Amino acid sequence: MFVTSHPARRLVPILLTLALALAACGGGGGDAAPDDAGTSGSTNQVGIDGFAFMPAEIDVAAGTTVTWTNQEAAEHSIRDEGDLFAESEALAEGESFSFTYDTPGAYPYVCGIHPYMKGTVTVS
Template identity: 35%
Template sequence: MASYNVTIKNFAFSPSQIEIKQGDKVIWTSEDTVAHTVTADGGEFDSGDMVKGDPPFEHTFGTTGEIPYHCDHHGGMRGKVTVKT
């Protein structure tokens, strides 16, 4: 199982799209001083508010498919995790 990092900075997820394998983990870390969330469009996960200095949010992906996500506070912040077998 592998881990992948996504940084939240300047009101963006970087990288905004990531491809992983089933069972891998994605770790989101905020570098912004304003609150953001990492919220799956389909409800699979939700980080709650995160700001710089908060612990990272981690999610392990057990099922395959495309999981789009967003920030609840900033509608233009979007990302996608594609999980392959």
């Protein structure tokens, strides 16, 4: 029986697609380390990963908007320990919550879902 077309040729694009898909998966599997993760600092960006705020303690100037971004699959929220703001929505992976601190002071907060997750924003 004669084969008039080359089945192998049709496979090439499929194999290329598979190879690209595998490469993409492999590249994204690692834990993405924050660019400049310190234990504290003047950043206004707080990541949430490994059931912890990173960094947990930050110092900002009055008027700074602090943004928390959940970087893991577990949902988290932000709840001020005082009555500065109401608890955020539960943040899914990749979602953020922001609050602008206008008054100097130390403002501890927790995750409303996991209250053992603690952080503090110190405003000067």
